[in-house]
Amino acid sequence: MAALMSRVGKRLRRIIQRPASVELTRYEALLPAVEKREPEIEKLSDEELTETAAKLREVEKWGDDQLVELGALGREAARRALDERAFDVQVLGTLGLLTGHVVQMATGEGKTLAGALAAAGYALQGKRVHVVTVNDYLARRDAEWMKPIFDLLGVSVGWVEPSRTREERREAYHAEVTYGAVSEIGFDMLRDRLVTRADELVQPEPEVAIIDEADSVLVDEARVPLVMAGSVDAGQADEEVANVVRRLRLGLHYETDKDGRNAWLTTAGSSVVEKSLGGIDLYSESGDGQDRLAAVNVALHAHALLERDVDYLVRDGKVQLINASRGRVAELQRWPDGLQAAVEAKEQVPPSDRGEILDSITVQALMARYPQVAGMTGTAVAVAEQLREFYKLEVAVIPPNTENIREDAKDRIFASPSQKLRAIEEEIARVHETGQPILVGTQDVAESEELAEKLAKVGLESVVLNARNDAEEAEIIADAGRYGAVTVSTQMAGRGTDIRLGGKDGKDRDRVAELGGLHVIGTARYPSSRLDDQLRGRAGRQGDPGSSIYFASLNDDLVLQNAPDIPEGIDSDSETGEITDGAAHRQIKHAQRVAEGVDLEIHRNTWRYTRLIERQRTELLAHRDKLLRTDLAKEQLEKGAPEKFKELAEAVDDEEKVEQICREIALFHIDQLWSDHLAFLTDVRESIHLRALARETPLDEFHRAAIPEFHKIIPETEQRSIASLEEAEITENGIDLAASGVRRATSTWTYLVHDNPFDSDAEQALKKVRSMLRRKKD
8 A cells, every 4th residue: 555655656756746758667667677687798899789789779679678678778878988877867868768768857967868869779679860960060069978878879960060061071971970050950951952953962861860959950040941042142221221210319219118029210210311322202102212222121121120239240241140049140040131230230341242042941840740759958948838739749747866966046026227236246246255156147249248347346256158159168167166266148048068076177176066066146027937047057067066146126027028018016125226025026927928829829829820831832843853763854845845845955966965954954943933932922921911800810821822822833934944944045065044034052151041121910919928928807
């Protein structure tokens, strides 16, 4: 009876502590068998271990016996290669990944090793695996770090990064396990969609994706489009307009809404702009005024709503966007061309190239291409419902190897940001005096540098980690736990490096542990509670002591943008400005729930539209693949333009060469028509909210416009191909395809598109979420 009650109690604790997670009992039951197998495997030589692993390849369908064998072999391979015996929780994480779950493992619990062993397990089942990371640094580091384990298990491994050549990429993708940043893997997929010869393809068909920082990739980055563009010309911004707008003043010449999403000219502002531009009428229905109005609006947005060192940096003569959820430069990310050029004009840097979009895909759609997906992160439970809704993935919470003893203090809330900042400085000074290392998490680059400067003025030296120096991040983070260290950083998500007490060499570990371990300070609540937890999770790893505290203000951006209606009667201390009223804590939590709800609503809405696009892409790619790998294009042109085809065949006198000419003509047209279709869908998407005013369902209207246009592509491809052949001049050397109009972009490049600031989704989502939460409250 006692044993039964113990099991029931254990299960109840799991339900309470791990909502929305799957039961782990089945996998935990395999751990004793893994440990029992260890002594026999320890006796094997390296060659015998590799041979034993190879026997797993012979099993057609894996069961518990194979999972146990992999766990034991992987544990021994890690011990020999890295001098690290995998903990039970790491083996449990491996089993969770091998059975298609997103495993939640706390910071410092060894996700990298668990992911590598799972990747090896999938490879030994004959599946090609991509281990998807959040940045290029982690892809190379983890592949090189884990390679000795893969070697012992007889599994080949490679990685991709921007500097690798096409041939190096092909070699990496043909390894059984390939590590790569989500953007790099996506860009290679887009590049493959433009090849004109089958032997130019780099990626084999994807089979399994194991996603590191799964919540970041699958939720935070989900709606970010990866874009392949072809060169058109240099971007052009209206510099005259930029110079005029630069002189405008908030409150006099223009206003912004309270959410900081929109800006507009006042009457006085319109008058100033019109006079400065030669007496034009901005709002006339014809003439120069109408043409300049769009330029004025985009320049005003760049001037009023986008802040240097918060939304972007200017570095090396370029405007570089900052990824808000990671606090680092988004190297290949940009705004839509008009706004990008406006910001470049604002900062007086050379305009970047303007391009025609050849293809694009969202991160979510990219991940949907994998038949099997698993992932790992420290904060999965918070997005368990989204992972289930969008990816049909369940979360498995892995218990920590050692109990977490970190002390998390209650938030300290202040009436104003300046009073909050003073309290943060006092907290840093107080803790630093003891020698306890401190990690301060800030909201953006500007805040991190402002805080570091203020600390320096009172004799407190700190190391700053932000988008300006993210290349040194591993070194900075690795040493943030040394005695007396003060590290000021932007968002910690995806940093991928543990903070060891006593510094990277751990020599002062005991001394720092006695002081209480790493002390984490948050300068404000993030828009997502997951980001809060990721910062907290830097302290208290593997049973280390640690502590954390968040500071907040009722005038933080989070509150002003998402819950600005502050309840009346909240009093603050007359000297410090600190607020102890519980209503203030509830208001900040409410603001965070609104922000999370808005992100979910935008994600959900984006996916509603992109699902149709992805079905169309899949259908079109199947047809393109036929054109690429068969003689379909040749058959169509021979039938559609028989006389011209005969003339071509006689002139070239090589069937193989004739087939490739026909293929290149057809592939050019199908690619051009798909590019045109994407542009058409963008136009429809951007104007679709207007249809809601006419009581039409926007999504239905989008489908009504998109579907018939798509069905024109394949027949139009054949018609245009026939026309190109009919009009071509054939010589003894064949066809000059470029002269016939079959001309591809002279250069291509890839980038990520920042959320479109002119899209109404954000405003609509904000209103919807606020209304929903208000109804719940009532």
